[in-house]
Amino acid sequence: MTDQTSQASDDLAPDSRAPEAQANGFATVREARRNELAEDYVELIADLIHQYGEARPVDIAERFGVRAPTVTKTLNRLAREGLITREKYRSVFLTEAGRTLAQECRRRHEIVLRFLIRLGLDPETAERDAEGIEHHVSEQTLALFESYANRP
Template identity: 60%
Template sequence: MTKSEVGARTVLPDAEQQAVNFKRVREAHQSEVAEDYVELIADLINTTGEARAVDIARRLGVAHATAVKTVARLQREGLVSSQPYRSVFLTEKGQELAARSKRRHETVVNFLRAIGISDKTAQRDAEGIEHHVSDETLAAFERVIRAKQR
């Protein structure tokens, strides 16, 4: 580090606000998996008529055992229902979360496209962004999308 780099001080945000920001990120991380699973389950049901653990695992790039374990957790959380060796179904609560997640995903993808990001990159980047943006930011994304469509 140079002397000027050492002398330059970073101004930290207010401690309470910083703690709130980090807590929000931790909460988003905790809900990411559930959102990804229910969104995928809804897509599988809508396109193939069923959501099997093997298909969930393959599409999420996880081991079958991981998918089964996560589906069991989602079942305990009241988001899905399933029986051994049967398809996975969304509960009403799961359907609501899936629809909300899908809308967020589509908004982020459309925003990224609107600012010139390729479709492939927009789809990939949206998978992380969608879980972390606030409703305020999503509303701003939607305003940009509408402005670009005019």
């Protein structure tokens, strides 16, 4: 083993948390991943409705870079979860729960985006990175991000 490889191995300390705490951490991440798709969809639907007055499945597919069947499957899930209303071959609209979730996602996204830009990240990279971070950051961490982003 080279000195560099040995040093890298030494820097990787094992996770010293209790098994229950480790399991809780992984469960939190799995839940965030499960919710991430729904959050992205309601946020995009809200943006499309704001911009065009409606959100069509074809526009959703184009924006996400996926095929129509993928959008249909996800929209069916969102309808079952009470986040959207839709009829076959019609536009998609957010329910009150969907609007609330979209507003919360937008708030989180804006805080993370401002924080990353405040750190010095260029706006394009910050926008791309905020898209992932917003789903996984805790409220406690988000509050710290906001505090830092709002500093004079």
